[in-house]
Amino acid sequence: MSVVPEKQPDVLDQEFVQAAYAALMGSSPTMPTQSLLESLLQREKVVQSQPAHTFAPFIGTWRLCFVTGTKKPHQHHNQTIGNGFYIPRWVKMQIVYSPGNPTEFGPQASNTIGQITNQVQWGGLSLSLTGPARCWGKKNIMAFDFTRIEFKAFGRLLYQGFIRGGQASEQTFWDGHIRTQAFFVYFLIHEQVLAARGRGGGIALWAKTES
Secondary structure (H helix, E strand, C coil): CCCCCCCCHHHHHHHHHHHHHHHHHCCCCCCCHHHHHHHHHHHHCCHHHCCCCCCHHHCEEEEEEEEECCCCCEEECCEEECCEEECCCCCEEEEEEEECCCCCCCCCCCCCEEEEEEEEEECCEEEEEEEEEEEEHHHCEEEECCCEEEEEECCEEEEEEECCCHHHHHHHHHHCCHHHCEEEEEEEECCCEEEEEECCCCEEEEEEEEC
16 A cells, blocks of 8 residues: 655644544544554654753643554555554543653752653543653653552542552652663644643654643
């Protein structure tokens, strides 16, 4: 399969916004999954033209709309290797970025640090993983660690506490090196959508639902 024709980043970004919000509304996709993946790979190539960011543009709630499979997506001889799929509307998966240091350790005032929460809601069940996060602006890398867990059923809190080893991880996170931490490399940072490649090589697209 050939790659999509070259498009300007701003044109691609608007297509991502339309595709992401169509997925949130449960309507027919504005872009087939393979076309969306090809466009994301094309957008990733121009990441170097983006300015370095602080933590501020990430603050808010971002709903996961599209994610790739386990095979690392890339272009090879003008063909797209890998695949992806839209997240069903009835499965709510989102990340929440909040400002400020959520721990008593490390820097307490910085425009590059904050908290990340990964939430999954299905039916009446809700699972949240939370921890510290740091933005490495020069490469638009967001490093993070999930140290706490919360589980609810139909609004009732069933468990809340540290993940195994989480308390120790909070103490060492700020001194850790990016090579040892989980991270996203963001190649699209837009007021309405985010796109990134994870440490494992997968690509994801989120749409903003709350500021």
